[in-house]
Amino acid sequence: xxxxxxxxxxxxxxxxxxxxxxxxxxxxxxxxxxxxxxxxxxxxxxxxxxxxxxxxxxxxxxxxxxxxxxxxxxxxxxxxxxxxxxxxxxxxxxxxxxxxxxxxxxxxxxxxxxxxxxxxxxxxxxxxxxxxxxxxxxxxxxxxxxxxxxxxxxxxxxxxxxxxxxxxxxxxxxxxxxxxxxxxxxxxxxxxxxxxxxxxxxxxxxxxxxxxxxxxxxxxxxxxxxxxxxxxxxxxxxxxxxxxxxxxxxxxxxxxxxxxxxxxxxxxxxxxxxxxxxxxxxxxxxxxxxxxxxxxxxxxxxxxxxxxxxxxxxxxxxxxxxxxxxxxxxxxxxxxxxxxxxxxxxxxxxxxxxxxxxxxxxxxxxxxxxxxxxxxxxxxxxxxxxxxxxxxxxxxxxxxxxxxxxxxxxxxxxxxxxxxxxxxxxxxxxxxxxxxxxxxxxxxxxxxxxxxxxxxxxxxxxxxxxxxxxxxxxxxxxxxxxxxxxxxxx
Numbered sequence: 001x002x003x004x005x006x007x008x009x010x011x012x013x014x015x016x017x018x019x020x021x022x023x024x025x026x027x028x029x030x031x032x033x034x035x036x037x038x039x040x041x042x043x044x045x046x047x048x049x050x051x052x053x054x055x056x057x058x059x060x061x062x063x064x065x066x067x068x069x070x071x072x073x074x075x076x077x078x079x080x081x082x083x084x085x086x087x088x089x090x091x092x093x094x095x096x097x098x099x100x101x102x103x104x105x106x107x108x109x110x111x112x113x114x115x116x117x118x119x120x121x122x123x124x125x126x127x128x129x130x131x132x133x134x135x136x137x138x139x140x141x142x143x144x145x146x147x148x149x150x151x152x153x154x155x156x157x158x159x160x161x162x163x164x165x166x167x168x169x170x171x172x173x174x175x176x177x178x179x180x181x182x183x184x185x186x187x188x189x190x191x192x193x194x195x196x197x198x199x200x201x202x203x204x205x206x207x208x209x210x211x212x213x214x215x216x217x218x219x220x221x222x223x224x225x226x227x228x229x230x231x232x233x234x235x236x237x238x239x240x241x242x243x244x245x246x247x248x249x250x251x252x253x254x255x256x257x258x259x260x261x262x263x264x265x266x267x268x269x270x271x272x273x274x275x276x277x278x279x280x281x282x283x284x285x286x287x288x289x290x291x292x293x294x295x296x297x298x299x300x301x302x303x304x305x306x307x308x309x310x311x312x313x314x315x316x317x318x319x320x321x322x323x324x325x326x327x328x329x330x331x332x333x334x335x336x337x338x339x340x341x342x343x344x345x346x347x348x349x350x351x352x353x354x355x356x357x358x359x360x361x362x363x364x365x366x367x368x369x370x371x372x373x374x375x376x377x378x379x380x381x382x383x384x385x386x387x388x389x390x391x392x393x394x395x396x397x398x399x400x401x402x403x404x405x406x407x408x409x410x411x412x413x414x415x416x417x418x419x420x421x422x423x424x425x426x427x428x429x430x431x432x433x434x435x436x437x438x439x440x441x442x443x444x445x446x447x448x449x450x451x452x453x454x455x456x457x458x459x460x461x462x463x464x465x466x467x468x469x470x471x472x473x474x475x476x477x478x479x480x481x482x483x484x485x486x487x488x489x490x
Contacts, residue, residue: 071201072452073171073211073482076120077260077314079219079301079475080111082127082161083135086474087304098129108135111472112142114457118479121171122195123148124163124217124260131160139164153179156187163261165191165217173198175212176250180242185231185384186221190239190261192246193217201484209447211484212252214243218261220271222303226344227378229270229337230385236271237330240278244326254319254446254489262475266309267295270333270340277329279321283314283480287454288462299461300476308466314480318448320487331397334379334386335414341377352411364407370395446489449482 083104086097097104115123123143129135130152140150143166154162167174172195180190193215200208216239220232243257259280265271267282276292284290290297300312317323324332347355353363356373365373371391375381380391398406398414460467461476 071483073122073197073213073449074118074120074479075122075124075215075258075260075314075482076115076118076477076479077124077126077217077262077312078111078115078477079126079262079312079473080108080128081473081475082129083107084129084131084160085127098132104129104135105138107472108138112139114472114477116142116146118477119146119168120479121168122193122215122260123166124215125165126163126217126219126262127161128152128164129160130154130162130164131158149174151177151191151193153189153191155189156181156183159187163189163191163217163219165193165215167193167195169198171198172196172213178242178246180238182235182238184221184234185228186235188219188221188235190216190218192242194246194250209484211447211449212255213449214246214252214255214257216243216257216259216261218259218263220262220264222264223269225378226341227382227385230334230379232265232271233274233330233333233337234384236274237326240326254444254448256319256447256449257315257317258449259313259315259317261313262301262311263313264311266311267292270337273336274329274333275315277324277332278317278326279323280315280317281321281451283316283451283482284454284456284478286316286451287480296464298456299464299466300456300478302466302474304474308464312475312478314454314478316449316451316482318487319446320448320489331394334390334394335398337379338374338377339415353408364405366405367395370398370406443488446487447484448487450485452481452483454478454480 083098084096086104087093087095088097088100088103089095097107125139128139131154136152143150147169148166149169151165151167152162153164174193175196176192176194178192180192182188182190195213195215197211200210202208218235218239220235221228223229223232239259246252257280259275263271267285272282272292282290284298285292285294288297295310298310299308300310302308323329342352342355345355353365356365356369356376371380374386374391374394378385380386386394395406398410400410400413456462456476456478458467458470458476460470
C-alpha cells in the first residue's frame with residue numbers, strides 16, 4: 001500500500017491512472033440475477049467447521065438463479081465493518097474484533113460468500129481493513145478468482161481502513177480510474193471509475209451499443225455533531241466538482257453517473273437534499289416508489305449509538321436529469337444548515353435576526369454581523385469550516401439588492417429557496433415518445449439507466465427493522481439492478 005504522508009495542502013489530490021481496455025470480447029452476454037436472501041448468524045464461532053458446513057449453517061440461500069433476456073447490469077454497495085472498529089465487548093469498547101482472528105476471519109469469509117453469490121457487475125465496499133495483509137489477500141484472491149478486477153484505496157493518514165471496488169470482467173472494462181484524497185477532517189477518500197460494457201447491448205432490437213458509466217465509491221464522515229455538517233457537504237461537493245471537471249476534460253458525451261457508498265446520513269439530511277438538487281435519485285427509493293419524505297420505510301445501518309437509519313445509497317443521475325448549477329445548490333445547502341440550526345433552537349423566522357445579530361437587531365444584519373452569525377451556527381471558526389471566500393460568496397447571495405444589509409425580506413427569499421429540482425417523489429425521467437422526439441429535434445439522443453429492482457439484506461431492513469441475529473456487519477447490503485434505456489438530452 002502506498003504511504004499517504006506528506007500530502008500537499010490542496011483540499012483534493014487527484015491520482016489518475018489510465019488502464020487500457022481489454023481486447024478479447026465475449027461471444028455471449030448473460031447476467032445471472034440472484035434472488036435476494038437474508039443472512040443470519042447463529043453462534044459465530046461454533047459454525048465454522050468447514051467451508052461447506054459453514055455456509056450451510058449460517059446462511060439461508062435461495063439458489064434459484066435466472067438469466068434475463070433484457071440487458072441488465074447490477075451494483076452492490078456494502079460497508080463491511082472493519083474489524084478495527086467492531087466492538088466485541090459492550091462493557092469494554094476498547095476491545096475490538098481485530099484482536100481475534102477466529103472472529104474476523106470467518107466473518108469476512110461469509111461476507112465474500114454473500115458477494116460472490118450475488119455476482120454483481122460492480123461491487124463497492126467500504127471499511128475494508130486495508131492495514132491487514134491477510135484480509136486484503138483474502139478479498140483479492142477470492143474476488144479475483146471469480147472474475148473481478150479490484151481497485152483499492154486506503155484512507156489518508158494511516159487510518160487502517162479504506163475502499164475497494166471490484167468490476168466483473170464479463171460485464172465491464174475500465175476506461176479510466178482516479179483516486180480523490182480529500183485530506184480533510186475525516187481523512188476521507190473516493191474512487192472514480194469510468195467503465196464501458198464489454199459486450200454491446202442490443203437496444204430496441206435495432207442496434208447495439210456499449211454502455212458507458214461513471215461510478216464513484218465513497219464513505220462520508222459520520223456526523224458526530226452539527227459542526228460536521230459543513231464538512232460532509234464539502235466532501236460531496238468535491239466529488240461532484242471533480243465529476244464535472246473529468247467530463248469536461250475528457251469531452252465526454254451524456255452518460256449516467258452512479259454514486260455508491262456509505263453516506264452516513266439519512267433522507268432527512270443536508271447531503272441527501274444536496275444530491276437531489278443535482279439531479280440524483282435514490283435507486284432503492286425509485287424501485288420501491290418511495291417519496292423523499294419516506295425516511296422511515298427502510299434502514300441500512302445500526303450505528304454505535306444503537307440507532308437504526310438508512311444511510312447506504314446507490315445514487316443515479318441520468319443524462320437527461322435537469323440540474324441546478326453546482327454552486328447554486330451548494331449555497332442553498334449552506335443556507336439550509338442555518339435554517340435547520342435556527343429551527344433546532346426553536347427560533348422563529350421573525351426572530352432570526354435577533355438571535356443571529358451581534359447587536360440584537362431584529363430587522364437586519366451587516367456583513368460583520370453576518371460573519372458572527374455563521375460562527376454561531378458552527379459554519380465558521382471550526383476546523384474545515386467555511387473559508388473566507390465561501391463566506392463572502394454567501395454574503396453576496398444573501399444581500400440580494402447589494403445595499404450592504406441583509407434584511408428580513410431577503411431572509412424570506414433565502415428560506416423559500418428549494419433544494420429539490422423534482423417534486424417529493426424519487427422518480428425516474430420518463431422516455432419520450434417518437435412523436436415527441438420529432439417535435440424536439442434539437443435534443444440529442446443518449447443512453448441512460450433504468451432502475452429495475454433494488455434489494456436490501458437482511459430482508460428485515462426493507463421493513464425498517466434490524467434483526468438481532470444479524471451480525472455480518474452493522475450495515476445492510478444494498479444491490480440494485482439497472483437496464484439501459486434510450487432518452488433525449490437537451
